[in-house]
Amino acid sequence: MPEMPEVETVRRTLRPLVVGKTIDHVDIWYDKVITGDPETFKRELKGKTFTAVDRYAKFLLFRLGDLTVVSHLRMEGKYHLTTWDAPVDKHEHLQFAFTDGSSLRYADVRKFGRLQLVETGTEFQVTGLKNLGVEANSPEFSLDYFEKGLKKRSMNIKSLLMSQTLVAGLGNIYVDEVLWQSRINPLTPANELTKDQVKCLHSAINETIEEATKYGGTTVHSFLNAEGESGHYQEKLKVYGKEGQPCPRCGEDFVKIKISGRGTTYCLHCQKR
Known part of the structure; x- marks a missing residue:
């Protein structure tokens, strides 16, 4: 499982790849990767722009103004940048498709990782972050x-x-x-x-x-x-x-x-x- 140094490394390498990019749409190929309703996740993120990528302990926090996506990689979760139309690998479960034609994809061989959409400022009350020291x-x-x-x-x-x-x-x-x-x-x-x-x-x-x-x-x-x-x-x-x-x-x-x-x-x- 990625621990704090690994997740911080992911954060640092993700930030220049996605900050400032606007989401055209979200594709979800494995619904269980989302904590909550996948359709709401897709609908609410359409048109939102990544403003920052933060981290707390082993959790990534994608900031999109008034909304935040809290991501826990668990055992094997990985993010990488590609394009909308790139072939979908069997281990890729979600993509944020950006207006410039690029996309951020989440892949997870074990399918243990989760993404949760919350109102910014509530992440320590309504997600797994609330249980952490x-x-x-x-x-x-x-x-x-x-x-x-x-x-x-x-x-x-x-x-x-x-x-x-x-x-x-x-x-x-x-x-x-x-x-x-x-x-x-x-x-x-x-x-x-x-x-x-x-x-x-x-x-x-x-x-x-x-x-x-x-x-x-x-x-x-x-x-x-x-x-x-x-x-x-x-x-x-x-x-x-x-x-x-x-x-x-x-x-x-x-x-x-x-x-x-x-x-x-x-x-x-x-x-x-």
Whole structure:
């Protein structure tokens, strides 16, 4: 699943491709990609102009004046620019057809991604954004906020970070990475972390998100930005996807377990409970 660095990379590459373009019409080839009524989606967007492409955590927000399209890529969602009349691939589910003859298409092999049309300003009340904590690497994600939030939660730290409810934007890749960097066992209850561990984890989260974004995100399976390019942070990964390989810090082989149904790779020696 694209995480915050990948979605930010998509946003940055989408912005010059679509901002200022006016929608002639919308074609929907798979109705379930829309949260809400597909016909209303098409009708309301006709004639609207893209004014900005924003992001919150793993969600894209296409701004069209008084309306906003909130897009969650989920596992495999991708956007790319083409033309109205280009052949439709079986994995393409929607296109914004622009008045200049170009079109922005949404493709999704797994069909898990969703787009929702809302009134601008209501996105944090009526979409999945309402359930999220503050963004990683943001002014709101202060050390004090993080410490207080952790003290109130007894679930293991891996599951808490994956839940998005305290801090939003990290997924399986970056959670494994920041826990390894902080020498924290993923099964440790959040409210049992020491002050030093919390401080280290807070810094690791911010620094990792910033660095991964600088490298255009991580392409492990199929992530591509809006220009069809892969990310490069996979070359920097220390633990994710490296089960059975030696830990670069101590030489102990990494192990992989499941936590809340998600594969979790860590070092038994460096990340003791």
